[in-house]
Amino acid sequence: MKTIIVGGVAGGMSAATRLRRLDETADIIVFERGHYVSFANCGLPYYVGGVITDRSSLLLQTPESLGARFRLDVRVDHEVTAIDREAKTVSVRQTQTGALTTESYDRLILAAGATARTGITPAGLATRTLRTVDDVDHITALLAGVTGRASAVVIGAGFIGLEAVENLVHRGVHVTLVEFGSQVFGPFDAEMAAPIFDELLVRGVDVRLNTTVAAVAADGGVELSDGSVVPADLVIDSVGVLPDTSLAARAGITIGASGGIAVDGSQQTNDPSIYAVGDGVEKIDAIDGSGLLITMAGLANRHGRATADSIAGEPGSASPALGTAILGLFGLTAAMVGWSEKRLVRAGRAHRVVHTHPASHATYYPGAEGMSMKLLIDPATDAILGAQIVGGSGVDKRIDILATAMTGGLTASSLTRLELAYAPQYSAAKDPINQLGYVAENLAAGTTRAVQWHELAAARAAGAVLVDVRSAGEFAAGNIPGAINVPLDELRDRLAELPDAPLIVHCQVGQRGHTAARILSQNGLDVRNLDGGYRTWTAGVTSLGLMPTAITMNSDRIPA
Amino acid sequence: MKTIIVGGVAGGMSAATRLRRLDETADIIVFERGHYVSFANCGLPYYVGGVITDRSSLLLQTPESLGARFRLDVRVDHEVTAIDREAKTVSVRQTQTGALTTESYDRLILAAGATARTGITPAGLATRTLRTVDDVDHITALLAGVTGRASAVVIGAGFIGLEAVENLVHRGVHVTLVEFGSQVFGPFDAEMAAPIFDELLVRGVDVRLNTTVAAVAADGGVELSDGSVVPADLVIDSVGVLPDTSLAARAGITIGASGGIAVDGSQQTNDPSIYAVGDGVEKIDAIDGSGLLITMAGLANRHGRATADSIAGEPGSASPALGTAILGLFGLTAAMVGWSEKRLVRAGRAHRVVHTHPASHATYYPGAEGMSMKLLIDPATDAILGAQIVGGSGVDKRIDILATAMTGGLTASSLTRLELAYAPQYSAAKDPINQLGYVAENLAAGTTRAVQWHELAAARAAGAVLVDVRSAGEFAAGNIPGAINVPLDELRDRLAELPDAPLIVHCQVGQRGHTAARILSQNGLDVRNLDGGYRTWTAGVTSLGLMPTAITMNSDRIPA
Structure with a gap:
């Protein structure tokens, strides 16, 4: 059995090594159009920033x-330039010499990944994406050649763009971040x-x-589109990526509606001899299929391994x-799983929202962040549809717990049942995940009724009165206009x-508001709790550009 | 409805506050025999060590x-001294004045916790347990009064004992740790x-x-029992705790075989008006019921809340x-969930074992530990029966993921499917949890056969030959005697x-051994891989006292 793999980084190389472990006799050829295989894509921005200092550590194999x-x-x-599915051969070009060869296969794995989707990148400037070892070598060489403080424009405030910003700032570069959308980090809700x-x-x-x-x-x-001009020794284009499907498409391999190569549960394409994995491939969404x-x-990596299993x-x-995805930014961590509210x-899908802080x-043990x-949450089934967390230490742990809970089919209310490891330097006796569950359970049981930050204005316009149940000192330090x-x-x-x-109560983060809502509803009053309290409301109106002063996560103290 | 709660710390106070939120009109009385309620038990050792400096921060309410x-x-x-179940009253003694009163109840919640199971504590020395605010006040006062370097004997190397050791060392105290068993941290396998x-x-x-x-x-x-004499200004008795069931037992409440108060799924005792929660209560094991x-x-906390729900x-x-449990010790973290191998x-229960490192x-991003x-693993069902992790950062995250996977009923092999958050400062593209799953899957599928560290000697005695597949340099730096x-x-x-x-292959941590075993088995040889490699074997023989030199986790470098 002879297997050819097109692309030698994460998916392709996982398939190759697993296939060898399963089959000592297989012929396995990996064609990589670049000069490096199995390199640490995700580490590239940190080499630009000087956080990773040893270039060779990025070259894993x-x-x-x-x-x-x-x-x-x-x-x-x-570079594999063409596939002849009838003959079961690929055409290959040596990128330096231009020499052309043909290689036959029994099984073909397409793992060419994605290519940068370039934005509007002006000619005449050193514009680079941040996808390859070559990119990184060029960027570091360019920055080293600048006299005085370098300036950069980063286009796109997604994962790669924000990682680029962090690392450029870390190197002392002045950065202008240009984002087409109305918020940074588009995967998150505003x-x-x-x-x-x-x-x-x-920063x-x-x-x-x-x-x-x-x-x-x-x-x-x-x-820029607003007419302003910003200095730039370098432009990093991180608008996003597109699946690299040209080779597959030319060979008549089916491309999915999303734009990625369509595969079945075994990573098989419409040609039973051809598999595909990685960034070039359409994934199946766990929420709606x-x-x-x-x-x-x-x-x-996971799908590469599964491909090898299928072939063997x-x-x-x-x-x-x-x-599931995570971003580190200046000590802040932002992580998500599943679907966002937007x-x-x-999708017009019913959902229930819980915010906590x-x-x-x-908090009695030093260093809590x-x-x-x-x-x-799906209000009909109590299923977890997604989560977002932003903060300091422990964010990665909590998103991974939620991803695991989703995979295990746990409902939002059953997060209360999770028995998570507690000593004061690691968690609380009720871990933040348990607390999420308690709020979800109270909502599901009707013990609490909530109103979201973006629903507040309409509710008040309809006659609801806002009651701030925080202390007089907290109220004086900042409040929602018109609250009692x-x-x-x-x-x-x-x-x-x-x-x-009708009353809407709120506190700083939602917990005292819940107790207040319980008191008032048992006294026969019509009451809802402002979900996430003053803190979520503040973040929300800031995100709409309605607040002059942004809240600062890092300097924000732990709630009392 | 009038509810009396005996004990005002974690379980009792969770029940009390939840009950109030559910029922504004309930009469709720909490009797606490100590002078403090709702204090941070788990923080007490860290106040002794000076890590927590503000005593008032331990008193949460x-x-x-x-x-x-x-x-x-x-x-x-x-202190509640007696229960009259017929009359539905409790007898209460004011511990300072000795005044006796009687209080009626509709519902009674027993949340008296556990008391220290004292070991052989010699009279004439300042012996304290480490369970209450009083204990901590006494210990800190005593240490403050010692001239020169203080010495302490800590009895029992479990959670509290080890936390006491860490904090005493942190204060500069010389500590002798006396453990009845053959290993420290008995909840772990050796x-x-x-x-x-x-x-x-x-340390x-x-x-x-x-x-x-x-x-x-x-x-x-x-x-000590070996005849030696060690200096001690203080003895801390942390042999363990026993459920405080005397009040319940005197009233004819059923005590379970484990020694804790027996309750049903609603925390109800055999008296339908009496509930019990917390350390005094028998729990139901998730593995075998x-x-x-x-x-x-x-x-x-969780059961206290559930009690309030039941009553309401x-x-x-x-x-x-x-x-699930976790220990911090000098920057090392040790955590566990479910059952240990021992x-x-x-229990005579079949199991499969996986060790990874x-x-x-x-590892290309700085700071990996x-x-x-x-x-x-249950070999019949692939169910996860338990896990133990020891190391630096990220241990708490991984044990929580495994606890969540167990609650969600995920099999060991399906840990491969978990989609955990990856950026290089948080995880690896294949998280350690995914890697555990891959090893488990290979064992379940028969792709790999393994031998455990404690089975090695017998296998070799029966004729197996050990092949070390590490580099010549690694071999020279330390090897298992007689290996090729x-x-x-x-x-x-x-x-x-x-x-x-028959061959047994091994490497440093098990991964290269797996590849070697695949090569050899496909060449028709009878081969097994030493699970966890040289590192687990070294830890194992060290734990048996068979190795003169212990391995050091903190100074141990990341495997190549």
Whole structure:
């Protein structure tokens, strides 16, 4: 059996090494059009920033090491240019010499990945994407050649763009971040991205939302769509990526509606001899079974292995994708799994929302850091549809717990049952995940009724009165205009002061508001709790551009 | 409805506050025999160590704050001495005045917790347990009064004992740790506890295994069962705890076989008006449904809340317990969930074992720390029976993922499917949890056959030959006596050198051994891989006292 693999990074190389472990006798050839195989894509921005100092550490394997250990025939600088499905051959071009060869296959694995989707990148400037070792070598060489403080424009405030920003700032570069959309970090809902936006401002990044790059200015700077001109020694184009499907498409391989190569649960394409994995392939969404694009190294590795299992005749199918993802930015961590609220809204899918603001561990133990969590729930089934978390330490742990809970089919309410490891330096006796579950359970049981930050204005316009149950000191330090302040501990004695109207109560993060709502509803009043409290509301209105002052996550203290 | 709660810390107070939120009109009285309610038990050792400096931060609530917010009638220094189940009354003694009163109830919640199971504590020395605020006040006062370097004997190397050791060392106290058993940290299997033992030695702790305290020596020191005498200004007795069931037992409440108060899924005792929660109560084991004792704040809180739900007529049942637990010790973290191997062996229950030694995150990104993982699997069902992890950062995250996977009913093999958040500072493209799943899957599918460290000697005695597939340099730096060294990359070319005998291959952590085993088995040889490699074997023989030199986790480098 002879298998040819097109692309030698995450998905392709996982398939190759697993296939060898399953079959000592297989012929395995890996063609990689670039000069490097099995390199650490996800580490590239950190080499630009000088966080990773040893370039060779990014090159996890070489053709020689893979040959010695796995008897793989790895040919770098070789581009597969065509597939003859009838003859079961591929045409291959040596990229340096241009030499053309033909190679036959029994099985073909397409793992060419994705290519950068370039935005409007003005000619005449050193514009690079940040996808390959070559990109990184060029960027570092260019920055090293700048006299004085370098300036860069980064286009696109997604994962790669924000990682580029962090690392450029870390190198002392002045950065202008240009984002077409109305918020940074588009995968997040706007109110959850507010701390990221604020962190960028704190770090001196010039963030331009609702903006694109128009042209190179006369003086060599970059002209933006708002007419302003910003200096730039370098433009990094991180608008996004597109699956590299041209080879497959030319050979008549079916491309899915999402734009990625369509595969079945065994990673098989419409040609039973041809498989595909990685960023070039359409994934199956775990929430609704639709086809979608997710470009994650973890999925590429997992599906690569599953492909090898399929070819070797082992049972093994690639499961649907949750889209778990994480971003580190200046000590802040932002992570997500499943669907966002805006995606649920776009899809017209019913959902329930929970916002909380817990501490990473028991607040009486030093070093606790705050985080903001958002959970999205199917109100009919109590299934978890998605989650977003942003904060300091412990964010990665909580998103992984939620991803595992989703894979295990746990409902939102059953998060209360999770028995998570507790000592005060690691968690709280009720872990933030348990707390999410308690709020979800109260909503599901009708013990609490909630109103979301973006529903507040309409509810008040319809006659609802807002009652802030925080202390007088907290109220004085900042409040929602027009709210009445009745501290929680005085509420039972001051019921007579409350107006005869639907009430919305709120506190700082939602917990005291819940207790207040319980008191009032048991006294026969019509009451809802502002989900996530003042903190979520503040983040929400900031994200809409309605607040002059952004909240600062890092300087925000743990809630009392 | 009038509810009396006996005990005002974790379980009792969770029940009280939840009950109030569910029922504004309930009469709720909390009797606490101590002087403090709702204090941070789990923080007490860290106040002794000076890590937590603000004593008031340990006192999470006061009777006054609970009265103001929740209208709870909290009476500290009040001990409930008897229950009259017929009359539905309790007898209460004010511990300072001795005044006796009787209070009626509709519902009674027993939440008296556990009491320290004192070991052989010699009279004449300042011996304290470490369970209450009073204990901590006494210990800190005593240490403050010592001239020169203080010495302490800590009895019992479990959770509390080890936390006491860490904090005493942190204060500069010389510590002798006396443990009756043959290993430290008894909840762990011996080989997994080896890094903890070694860390104690590195920190200068005098660890005495297989030892008890015999008497106070003539010179005021502590005489141990081996006849030696060690100095001690203080003895901390952390042998363990026993459920405090005397009040319940005197009233005819059923006590379970484990020694804790027996309750049903609603925390109800055999008297339908009486509930019980917390450390005094028997839990239901999630693995086999048996009754057992687990003293964890998280369970106490969860079950306290479930009790309130039951009393208020809400659906809500306390689910079985996994026994998730975590220990921090000098920067090392040790965590576990479910059953240990020794418990499985004792129960005669079939099990499969996986040991791995991954890094906390991608090794090309700075700061990765090593960890050792152990997974216990039901070979018939592939169910996860338990796990242990010891190492640096990221241990807490991985044990929580496994606890969640167990709650969600995920099999060991399906850990491969978990889509965990990956960026290089947080994880690897194949997270350590995915890697555990891959090893488990290979074992379940028969792709790999394994031998455990403690089976090696017998297998070799029966004729198996050990082949070390690490590099010549690794072999020279330390090897298992009698092993043949054939580096993995040379293995295919040196098959003829291998003896005609059953083979056991091993590498440093098990991964190269797996590849070697695949090569050899496909060449028709009878081969098994030494699970966890040289590292697990070293920890294992060290734990048996068979190795003169212990391995050091903290100084151990990430595997290449």
